[in-house]
Amino acid sequence: MRIDEKAIKKYDNLLEYLLLIIIISFFSRAFVIHISGFFGIWMLNNLWASLHATILLLIFTKFKWIRLNQFANHAWVLIALCFISVLWSDDVAVTLKRSILLLSSSFFGLYLGYRYRVIEMLNFLMYLIFLLSLIGLLIYPILPEYVVMPAGEHAGIFRGIFNHKNFLGRINILGIICALTLFDARKLNSFNTMLFVAFFIFCVLLSKSAGSLLILIAVLALYVVLSRFSLRSIDRRLIQFILIIVALLVVYFFVDLLLLLGKSPTLTGRTVLWGLVLLEISHRPLLGHGFSAFWSDETRLLSQMSWDAPHAHNGYLDIALDLGVVGVMIYVIGIVLSVRKAWMHFIIKKTSTYLFVLLFFGFTIITNTLENQIFKENDIMWLLYIFTLVQLGKDSSKKTATLNNNV
Template sequence: MGVASLRTASGPTISWRAIECWGAGISLFFQTGALLPLMLSDADGTLSESAKSILRLPCLPIYAFTILVLIRNFPQFLTAVRRNLIVPLILALPFLSTLWSIGPSSTLRRAIGLLFCVLLSYILAIRFTPRQLLFLLFTTLGACILLSVVISVVSPALATMPDGAMRGVFVHKNVLGWYASLMILVATAVLIDDKLGLRRTAFILLAAGIICLASSGSMTAIIATIVAFCLIGFYSLLQRSSSIGRIVIVLFFIQLSVGILISLHEFLVPALEALGKDATLTGRVPLWELVDREISDRWLLGYGYQAFWTDANPEATHIWTKIGWAAPHSHNGYRDILLSFGVMGMIPFALMLPHAIRQGAFLHCYDAQYGWLWLNVLTIMILVMNLTESIFLVQNDAIFILFTTAIIMFSLYAPVVSSSPSPSWQASRVAV
């Protein structure tokens, strides 16, 4: 099919591909929560109800763009849906949860927002290759990080939180830390991938990402960055090994990961106390203890999608009173899934993740020329982030959009590569 285009009144032609690229980049930029929320927030990053209403307006053109591109690529969208039925199943859960939600209207409104976010993930998965998506993210996150550095120099009061930590163009230091961590991953991937030819720019953005990460002081982001570099080494070693060697490497990595998690569970708090650090992980440990009790009360179906952390819920008010601060979520993505959907929602999510990780590793080993490394690392990075933050199934959030995009892309292209003795992008395009 030829390249469709639009012609302006004065004569120049704009291709649909340019509209897709610019539209996707702008959509991701707004979904990061950069700049506009900072301009509308208080000094401590708090957003009023009127500010939140204003922030919903930029989502409308993003939704319109998503629908437009989806209509133009509907057969490819159906193919992506058929190749991973767990994603639409999980997407249906928020709508189904309105039947038992303690706040049905809030659940339904947020479920609609999540629907459009996942649809945008489908657009990114079917219209961009891994390397194209890397470049798109390189430019989008690069703009956010460079703006953060610039605004911290031009207006330090605006770019700094009351505690002195840098927040850049975001409302909170942790958010800056998350995107700085992703920027470091993306810049490193561009340096590794010499086909993009952006090494000088990548070095600049890598340095800017490191500055923002260190200045934010976000431990979650710092740990995720360390994990990312470990994973880059792991996946690089996996690709170069033979079939038996890969099995050994994977088993060793799984045992090492389990050992680290057990060690953290047993020795992290005593170690922090011995070092004079906050053993509650900035109030997360007592929060998790209270949240676990609420999960056990509705362990089967939960409280409804994002219905727990609302002012109308007395259980949430009780937790806020106990811990002394208004937690916006559980600071743990896995616990928030259980709060929203119970065990019935966690089961499909738990089934989807190992399958996606296996498909991603397969693509990296047998189709590495198309740049699957960074998407594999990104997926596990976000899994690590959700141990102390809540990013899963969040509407209008760029990180969750990218996470879902990676899972969809893995399931979309893995069957093509596995059925082709000589994988090529042309074969993938025909199948998609």
């Protein structure tokens, strides 16, 4: 019996795309809370375990030639420090478990970086984000209780199929970055780009997240600035559209922005939290409390606050809590070098790849002033962070190979 290699490859690619949809959806926190609610936490834990087992299988079977590229070195040093922090962790079991999950998540980012080009990945992400957000909108008229925030301070606010309204806002800002980069790469025309951007902005507004709004305005402004350095022919209508949207958002939500920056003036309680976190960091400043150990008891600061904080609402402070000043310095030096490299290549080459890298790093840096998304297992931000570092490293590897061939 003759084996049809083309058919096998076709089904293999289809299976791979299905797997990508499932993993990235989970890493975006889509359907997670619903599965937990319907089937229980045991089912959710089993699904996460299955996904990570699949990731490791992919790494060890499909990509024997994958290597830890030079430009992701600081990320691997941070991960190694997470494992070593077991030695002084406040909660050894949590630190070890989450370090393993972080390593597995990083491996998947590595896999994506070597398997796909930037434009391929962004095209896939944009349509997936559009689909996930659209599903939530379609469910709302039929079963609104499944797509809004439950009882509490944010009760009734639309969150779609995500765990929280902030995840809805964050993922749609990422969708905007994808759409704008694809437009710059001439993979989307100006009309379709405006449609996608308008849809994603609509979803951000539905989340009623003032933090997401502020990040959205910053990302759009950063794109307008970066586009002026591009040698590509930029459609002025799109730039004008973005500027008008930014202006309208600033004017219409001016009071909300003031509340975000002032809420009497504690950033919705964040400044009080940050003060307490800084005090805890001062107790163990050098190496921290161990990766993910401090917040393993979410009520740790509850007696000193009026609300239950699951994290520091600042990614940099959370790294300091976990890995001390050493961890923060490793991360900051790494991202500064990465941004510098991306900027130099963007100025010289004017390519869409480096436009995305700069937009994503800008998005990451801004987001992590209000939330904890820098250094987290099972999270799309860390996944794309590794993916982006791999793309930078691949460029360096190509340059090195060219130089060696010329010798």
